[in-house]
Amino acid sequence: MNNATALKTGLWKQFVPYLERTSKWWYILFGIFFLGFIFGLVGLYTQITEGHIVTGMRDNVVWGMYIVNFIFFMGLSYAGALISGVLHLFRSEWRGPIIRMAELTTIFALLIGPCFILFCIGRLDRLHYLIMFPRIQSPITWDVIAISTDIIGCIIFLYLSFIEDFAKLRDRTEARFSGWRKKMYRILALGYTGTREQKKHLHWARNVMAAMIIAIAIIVYSVLAWIFGVTLQPGWHSTIFGPYFVIAAVYSGTGLLIILMALYRKIYHLEAYITKGHFVKIGVLLLIIAAFYGYFTFSDYLTKWYGSAKMDKVLIDKLFTEFYFVFIFSNYIGILLPMIIMAIPGLRTIRNITLAAIVAVVGLWFNRYLIVIPTLETPYLPIQDIRMAWIHYSPTWVEWALFIAGVSVFSMLMMLASKLVPIISVSEMETVEEEIALKEKNVQSAKA
Amino acid sequence: MKCMITLKIIPKDNNMEDKSNSRRQFLKLGAGAGAFALAGLTAGKLLSAGQENNANSGKKIKVLTTDGRVLEVDESQLADPSLDVVVDKDSSHLGIENRKFVMVIDLAKCKNARACVEACVEGHHLPSDHEWIKVYLLQNSEREAPYWFPRPCFHCDNPMCVSVCPVGATYKRTDGIVLVDNERCIGCKFCMTGCPYSARVFHWNDPPELHETAPYSPETTFPHKEGTVGKCVFCADLLRKNELPRCVTACPMGVIYFGDIVEDTVTNGMETVRFSELIRDRAGYRHLESLGTEPSVYYLPAVNRQFPYERGFDGLDPKQKERYENTAAYKINPLLKHE
Numbered sequence: 001m002n003n004a005t006a007l008k009t010g011l012w013k014q015f016v017p018y019l020e021r022t023s024k025w026w027y028i029l030f031g032i033f034f035l036g037f038i039f040g041l042v043g044l045y046t047q048i049t050e051g052h053i054v055t056g057m058r059d060n061v062v063w064g065m066y067i068v069n070f071i072f073f074m075g076l077s078y079a080g081a082l083i084s085g086v087l088h089l090f091r092s093e094w095r096g097p098i099i100r101m102a103e104l105t106t107i108f109a110l111l112i113g114p115c116f117i118l119f120c121i122g123r124l125d126r127l128h129y130l131i132m133f134p135r136i137q138s139p140i141t142w143d144v145i146a147i148s149t150d151i152i153g154c155i156i157f158l159y160l161s162f163i164e165d166f167a168k169l170r171d172r173t174e175a176r177f178s179g180w181r182k183k184m185y186r187i188l189a190l191g192y193t194g195t196r197e198q199k200k201h202l203h204w205a206r207n208v209m210a211a212m213i214i215a216i217a218i219i220v221y222s223v224l225a226w227i228f229g230v231t232l233q234p235g236w237h238s239t240i241f242g243p244y245f246v247i248a249a250v251y252s253g254t255g256l257l258i259i260l261m262a263l264y265r266k267i268y269h270l271e272a273y274i275t276k277g278h279f280v281k282i283g284v285l286l287l288i289i290a291a292f293y294g295y296f297t298f299s300d301y302l303t304k305w306y307g308s309a310k311m312d313k314v315l316i317d318k319l320f321t322e323f324y325f326v327f328i329f330s331n332y333i334g335i336l337l338p339m340i341i342m343a344i345p346g347l348r349t350i351r352n353i354t355l356a357a358i359v360a361v362v363g364l365w366f367n368r369y370l371i372v373i374p375t376l377e378t379p380y381l382p383i384q385d386i387r388m389a390w391i392h393y394s395p396t397w398v399e400w401a402l403f404i405a406g407v408s409v410f411s412m413l414m415m416l417a418s419k420l421v422p423i424i425s426v427s428e429m430e431t432v433e434e435e436i437a438l439k440e441k442n443v444q445s446a447k448a
Numbered sequence: 449m450k451c452m453i454t455l456k457i458i459p460k461d462n463n464m465e466d467k468s469n470s471r472r473q474f475l476k477l478g479a480g481a482g483a484f485a486l487a488g489l490t491a492g493k494l495l496s497a498g499q500e501n502n503a504n505s506g507k508k509i510k511v512l513t514t515d516g517r518v519l520e521v522d523e524s525q526l527a528d529p530s531l532d533v534v535v536d537k538d539s540s541h542l543g544i545e546n547r548k549f550v551m552v553i554d555l556a557k558c559k560n561a562r563a564c565v566e567a568c569v570e571g572h573h574l575p576s577d578h579e580w581i582k583v584y585l586l587q588n589s590e591r592e593a594p595y596w597f598p599r600p601c602f603h604c605d606n607p608m609c610v611s612v613c614p615v616g617a618t619y620k621r622t623d624g625i626v627l628v629d630n631e632r633c634i635g636c637k638f639c640m641t642g643c644p645y646s647a648r649v650f651h652w653n654d655p656p657e658l659h660e661t662a663p664y665s666p667e668t669t670f671p672h673k674e675g676t677v678g679k680c681v682f683c684a685d686l687l688r689k690n691e692l693p694r695c696v697t698a699c700p701m702g703v704i705y706f707g708d709i710v711e712d713t714v715t716n717g718m719e720t721v722r723f724s725e726l727i728r729d730r731a732g733y734r735h736l737e738s739l740g741t742e743p744s745v746y747y748l749p750a751v752n753r754q755f756p757y758e759r760g761f762d763g764l765d766p767k768q769k770e771r772y773e774n775t776a777a778y779k780i781n782p783l784l785k786h787e
């Protein structure tokens with residue numbers, strides 16, 4: 001316990017200066033991301049004033065990068081949902097320093113993801129029709145229900161995990177927080193003082209929410225997959241899409257988590273708290289997920305390729321010619337490289353693991369691209385269009401601008417969050433220590 | 449011209465009084481089961497006995513009864529095709545009573561004259577990059593013969609676009625027509641990815657401002673709305689006026705037949721035939737039947753063709769020719785000039 005207390009106070013010492021003061025670099029970086037955000041706004045303004053004609057989308061490829069980004073960000077949000085849920089439920093001892101990041105990733109990605117759907121919709125002014133005239137037959141309606149449930153669920157889950165830390169921040173009189181901040185911490189702490197009763201309730205609530213979050217996350221991503229799966233289009237009409245999307249989501253989420261761990265470790269000098277051990281543990285998780293993800297990818301494409309359904313063949317041919325390099329990168333390198341790095345103990349350095357994670361995340365983005373675009377370029381009736389320029393899709397600057405804005409907003413939110421609360425959940429670290437102590441005690445008593 | 453019966457189309461605002469009125473007039477014409485305009489003479493004009501205007505114009509038109517007798521009737525008893533029928537949204541949702549429309553496209557006669565496309569674009573005031581009916585150059589496999597394939601919306605009986613629409617902007621009517629309400633459509637484009645026949649187009653930018661003041665109806669889809677989808681409407685507006693769809697009357701080859709499955713009759717404006725017989729005798733089929741969408745458009749295979757398919761390139765605008773240039777049927781044909 002002594003050790004834990006030392007760790008705890010150490011952690012506070014580490015963080016409080018960051019919460020109190022802001023460095024020059026923080027402002028510079030934030031400024032860069034802010035520019036990215038402005039760039040996106042310009043793109044959005046152009047699209048709203050000039051119409052969707054400014055995008056690369058046309059009558060064949062009606063869904064482009066916006067939908068790719070939508071699935072991608074929704075996938076990232078599983079970093080938290082599944083990982084924090086699972087880690088919490090199974091009481092993994094190493095979750096302490098990771099769980100907060102996972103939760104923040106979830107919530108931010110979940111707020112950004114659906115925005116891309118809005119960019120893709122032709123009549124934003126009629127968005128409320130989704131609620132006014134919903135048709136339950138439509139997978140989009142399922143999605144509306146699922147995503148809003150997910151957002152609410154995740155916010156509750158995240159908030160529950162913050163209460164203890166808010167209470168601590170409120171009680172830290174020696175820290176020089178400004179007035180509004182003190183007030184904010186006081187309100188957000190909900191009068192939590194850490195009594196036995198309060199602890200018990202909070203613990204129970206978090207467990208329930210963790211379990212629910214896992215279920216909701218699986219449902220949301222399956223529903224998302226079914227938007228594609230229920231159609232008759234070659235390449236989409238696949239029964240494996242639900243679970244395939246879920247596993248892909250967890251894969252990208254885990255990858256992002258590793259990247260964030262590496263970043264925060266460097267920036268906040270958290271070497272003592274986020275250790276190589278953490279990287280290896282979560283890296284092994286990445287390895288297992290990569291294996292499943294690779295297996296699903298393989299079965300999906302194998303069955304399409306092996307049979308002789310004409311459209312499937314046309315699609316596969318296209319993937320291996322026009323999209324050859326993207327296909328190789330996303331579905332071979334993006335899966336095999338992380339697996340190789342994690343499988344050979346000698347290669348498991350923090351730098352390599354981070355590299356594996358980057359490859360995994362980028363590869364996954366391209367994997368999503370390969371799911372959406374080539375299929376739309378391969379309709380049942382061959383594209384014989386009068387507008388030759390309309391046949392092939394390539395994103396325009398507007399679509400890139402909004403993608404950059406999405407990444408920028410995500411980064412900005414992560415930066416802001418790390419200013420308001422410790423990026424490592426101090427209370428979670430404590431709970432972990434307590435759990436370990438309890439376990440040790442049990443073992444000892446069992447021995448005796 | 450063995451069985452010359454065209455459609456009997458019930459006119460708009462068909463209340464009970466009109467119905468009894470029309471029955472009386474059919475009887476007057478001596479055709480107990482209903483009278484039909486002789487298609488050869490009245491392409492696009494179909495009998496409307498419900499018209500109030502009974503003043504004789506003096507001009508006689510020949511009509512044909514179901515038992516094969518030809519009668520002469522006054523023109524005033526036929527529907528006026530110039531009558532502008534714009535129905536409100538509620539009736540546009542219901543469809544025309546006791547009807548189930550069907551289209552039959554005779555691939556043996558199509559030579560890519562593109563009159564259907566032009567008439568459609570013009571008649572529906574479509575923006576330049578919109579084509580509700582497209583003519584494809586298809587070839588099922590290497591050794592099979594290429595053929596021209598006009599493709600309107602198939603108005604499926606099990607339409608994927610209707611199932612996936614999140615706001616009910618796309619709907620199926622009792623008469624089989626699938627329409628889009630552009631005032632409801634949110635532009636999610638899910639229906640476009642859902643349609644396996646690529647029948648839908650999107651207003652990517654603000655459509656040119658034509659007749660902005662015209663009242664909107666899903667049957668005309670006019671004035672067009674930016675950020676929403678459009679597609680072939682089977683000329684639901686003309687059907688209300690007892691006229692045949694624009695592509696049907698425009699085709700110089702009489703490729704497209706249109707009619708009613710309940711009455712078992714289809715016409716291409718030149719001849720009128722029994723739908724079931726036509727499908728039976730000419731081995732009619734539906735495109736991509738295996739997808740289970742149950743289209744309302746049937747095709748007659750390109751047997752005993754009237755023209756070699758190369759004729760379809762005759763006099764084609766270079767811009768239009770370009771669209772077929774990447775097809776195998778074009779590339780391997782030595783008869784076609786390849787620049």
Ligand code: SF4
Nearest residue numbers: 613633634636637639
């Ligand atoms: S684009 Fe319009 S008609 Fe098509 S599914 Fe979306 S809302 Fe419905």
